[in-house]
Amino acid sequence: xxxxxxxxxxxxxxxxxxxxxxxxxxxxxxxxxxxxxxxxxxxxxxxxxxxxxxxxxxxxxxxxxxxxxxxxxxxxxxxxxxxxxxxxxxxxxxxxxxxxxxxxxxxxxxxxxxxxxxxxxxxxxxxxxxxxxxxxxxxxxxxxxxxxxxxxxxxxxxxxxxxxxxxxxxxxxxxxxxxxxxxxxxxxxxxxxxxxxxxxxxxxxxxxxxxxxxxxxxxxxxxxxxxxxxxxxxxxxxxxxxxxxxxxxxxxxxxxxxxxxxxxxxxxxxxxxxxxxxxxxxxxxxxxxxxxxxxxxxxxxxxxxxxxxxxxxxxxxxxxxxxxxxxxxxxxxxxxxxxxxxxxxxxxxxxxxxxxxxxxxxxxxxxxxxxxxxxxxxxxxxxxxxxxxxxxxxxxxxxxxxxxxxxxxxxxxxxxxxxxxxxxxxxxxxxxxxxxxxxxxxxxxxxxxxxxxxxxxxxxxxxxxxxxxxxxxxxxxxxxxxxxxxxxxxxxxxxxxxxxxxxxxxxxxxxxxxxxxxxxxxxxxxxxxxxxxxxxxxxxxxxxxxxxxxxxxxxxxxxxxxxxxxxxxxxxxxxxxxxxxxxxxxxxxxxxxxxxxxxxxxxxxxxxxxxxxxxxxxxxxxxxxxxxxxxxxxxxxxxxxxxxxxxxxxxxxxxxxxxxxxxxxxxxxxxxxxxxxxxxxxxxxxxxxxxxxxxxxxxxxxxxxxxxxxxxxxxxxxxxxxxxxxxxxxx
Amino acid sequence: xxxxxxxxxxxxxxxxxxxxxxxxxxxxxxxxxxxxxxxxxxxxxxxxxxxxxxxxxxxxxxxxxxxxxxxxxxxxxxxxxxxxxxxxxxxxxxxxxxxxxxxxxxxxxxxxxxxxxxxxxxxxxxxxxxxxxxxxxxx
Numbered sequence: 001x002x003x004x005x006x007x008x009x010x011x012x013x014x015x016x017x018x019x020x021x022x023x024x025x026x027x028x029x030x031x032x033x034x035x036x037x038x039x040x041x042x043x044x045x046x047x048x049x050x051x052x053x054x055x056x057x058x059x060x061x062x063x064x065x066x067x068x069x070x071x072x073x074x075x076x077x078x079x080x081x082x083x084x085x086x087x088x089x090x091x092x093x094x095x096x097x098x099x100x101x102x103x104x105x106x107x108x109x110x111x112x113x114x115x116x117x118x119x120x121x122x123x124x125x126x127x128x129x130x131x132x133x134x135x136x137x138x139x140x141x142x143x144x145x146x147x148x149x150x151x152x153x154x155x156x157x158x159x160x161x162x163x164x165x166x167x168x169x170x171x172x173x174x175x176x177x178x179x180x181x182x183x184x185x186x187x188x189x190x191x192x193x194x195x196x197x198x199x200x201x202x203x204x205x206x207x208x209x210x211x212x213x214x215x216x217x218x219x220x221x222x223x224x225x226x227x228x229x230x231x232x233x234x235x236x237x238x239x240x241x242x243x244x245x246x247x248x249x250x251x252x253x254x255x256x257x258x259x260x261x262x263x264x265x266x267x268x269x270x271x272x273x274x275x276x277x278x279x280x281x282x283x284x285x286x287x288x289x290x291x292x293x294x295x296x297x298x299x300x301x302x303x304x305x306x307x308x309x310x311x312x313x314x315x316x317x318x319x320x321x322x323x324x325x326x327x328x329x330x331x332x333x334x335x336x337x338x339x340x341x342x343x344x345x346x347x348x349x350x351x352x353x354x355x356x357x358x359x360x361x362x363x364x365x366x367x368x369x370x371x372x373x374x375x376x377x378x379x380x381x382x383x384x385x386x387x388x389x390x391x392x393x394x395x396x397x398x399x400x401x402x403x404x405x406x407x408x409x410x411x412x413x414x415x416x417x418x419x420x421x422x423x424x425x426x427x428x429x430x431x432x433x434x435x436x437x438x439x440x441x442x443x444x445x446x447x448x449x450x451x452x453x454x455x456x457x458x459x460x461x462x463x464x465x466x467x468x469x470x471x472x473x474x475x476x477x478x479x480x481x482x483x484x485x486x487x488x489x490x491x492x493x494x495x496x497x498x499x500x501x502x503x504x505x506x507x508x509x510x511x512x513x514x515x516x517x518x519x520x521x522x523x524x525x526x527x528x529x530x531x532x533x534x535x536x537x538x539x540x541x542x543x544x545x546x547x548x549x550x551x552x553x554x555x556x557x558x559x560x561x562x563x564x565x566x567x568x569x570x571x572x573x574x575x576x577x578x579x580x581x582x583x584x585x586x587x588x589x590x591x592x593x594x595x596x597x598x599x600x601x602x603x604x605x606x607x608x609x610x611x612x613x614x615x616x617x618x619x620x621x622x623x624x625x626x627x628x629x630x631x632x633x634x635x636x637x638x639x640x641x642x643x644x645x646x647x648x649x650x651x652x653x654x655x656x657x658x659x660x661x662x663x664x665x666x667x668x669x670x671x672x673x674x675x676x677x678x679x680x681x682x683x684x685x686x687x688x689x690x691x692x693x694x695x696x697x698x699x700x701x702x703x704x705x706x707x708x709x710x711x712x713x714x715x716x717x718x719x720x721x722x723x724x725x726x727x728x729x730x731x
Numbered sequence: 732x733x734x735x736x737x738x739x740x741x742x743x744x745x746x747x748x749x750x751x752x753x754x755x756x757x758x759x760x761x762x763x764x765x766x767x768x769x770x771x772x773x774x775x776x777x778x779x780x781x782x783x784x785x786x787x788x789x790x791x792x793x794x795x796x797x798x799x800x801x802x803x804x805x806x807x808x809x810x811x812x813x814x815x816x817x818x819x820x821x822x823x824x825x826x827x828x829x830x831x832x833x834x835x836x837x838x839x840x841x842x843x844x845x846x847x848x849x850x851x852x853x854x855x856x857x858x859x860x861x862x863x864x865x866x867x868x869x870x
Contacts, residue, residue, distance in 0.1 A: 359858070361858065503771075508795075511794070572795070
């Protein structure tokens, strides 16, 4: 087979690495060091290789000592830095594995443990492969408490392994001696030279062996300095983790005594990848540094992609020599995952492109797509933002949709709102404690708007609470907070009030919900249902059961626009059907989240997360009316008497009438204050905004500057302040 | 290669409170139509709210989940790509169930037999999960 290196073609042999093939072809150099540009060559035969880094196709930072040679392989030498070259067609993925025994290292010690082991055994090795090895060419890169290991198979698959027992048989790495010009091509670790067949021109060197203590230390294992081998070895116990073979120091030869030879210390390399020398360590110590952690940071020894596998023990020995102390007194630098470099693509796995994150859609989604909706992300949901007609801009579409909702009738898919079924004899008491207002006074068949505060009195979420039976309620949440509100309720129920007999069930997707909005909504729905819809039979905030378009439905008279509106809830599987039938029943305009935002803002209704930011109280929003003064207690109550929450200079929600449209987030001068929402209003015929402004309510009538635009401060309700439109077209 | 298809499930109901007659009480097991979801929570397939008048709560969730069935001699290898539970047949035996994460979707896994898993997931996550499973099956 043929491969090229640095543009030159060579002959490769089956089963050898790129480094072995280069050495066999007499290429002892071919590389340059990163900072000093010194000629370098293959130095080792493993993952500790500091010199022979190559770029292969899209993959940078590959070690020639680990890459199997293949026919047509094209490798370019790299000096330390790699570059990502896209596109990368590799398939990356993740596997979860569980085993009784995880054995790391398939040398003789590891195989010796694996052979008699019972149960589910995983034998893993970074270099080797073979029938008795469960995961060949797989590096265990991290070992964490609880015997949780991360491993990378062939650079493309991440293994997440939970093991009952871990046996580390990671062996030892040969240590280079420190002498002048110990980095020139041809100087090679003795073990590597032997593996490559002791080729002509190679100078084999060795200063002993250092156990691969990395995983043991990562998992929290202690180390001690072993004078016989001149390196740290595992010390003490670690629950569920055992060390065997040369990792323990057993079977390793005695290290030759360590001395610094005379000569040019600036050419005595300690970290070849970082071009760091004995001279650098001497400078660090001269600067007053004593800790090996500090010496590492001063010299950058051990910070290359090879992470000091060759350099760190020598750095400790050199520093100890220069300081005149025993190396055991200096300790070691910290061993951190990953043991070998891992590309970000491996961690991403298949969470890329269309699988990057779930896209949640409602049952009505196919209709939205077919009718040209432009979508926006709300949490993980894709919601229609607006439905442009041919050639229509977003602003034009939103003005048209708003005008329909205010002037005639429009419809929106509000299925994404969170829904929580609350049942039990203590449901009323529970809701009284969770929401700021009272629920004992809510009649069956009626609903009520509610706010949930955190313990510090800031607004967490809002929604509508519907009493469907004496001991059963349905609470809605904002789209993004469906999960957090359920978790919030469960936390209080389970940790603070376990005596309450209440059961919570998420039913967000049980129901599909369509809002029919506008002065003609009553007439539009009347064609589809027998439920009496007149204001006397079906008052504001009432709930009615019946059929809509032949589908069993629960209909609520709630409004997030100020207009007469009905929300029709049906079995989620009938949602698309319901939507299509309402759409077909007469002229009606579908609208999206942008129009919904404008309509609610004209009425001063806050959006959680837009008008609120975790510091905003109900009183700041001008919603003191929803905070009960009669209830004995509820979450947030105590905080309303805190002096900070009673400060008169708090930011308060106000409306702005600017000369032209301002940016959301714009700071207000004089402030402090900022714009929270900003839109064009079809109803007002111009721009308006909502803002949080210090002492805002006192300042109604003043003019402020928002990004250089003059704006009149007004109340937060800029449209239909009297609420005359709630029951339909005003007489 | 494993086969993935969607199943049309009968009605489903969440039952809360004390175990009703015939309900499993060992965690993460099933008995008949009832799946153990928590110490006071079961999912019952093919039942209605009114079937459990003595329960603390019963909630119709028939539209709250869709069900995929994954069949093949490599089902564990497919699921292990996105599920951290130990699904080995000696551990996650037929009849076992669990609420867990599969890729980035919350699911209920239910092993029907050695080669068959049911995967219940919120309908909004179904298109994502189906894409993910089809991709994992190819691996």
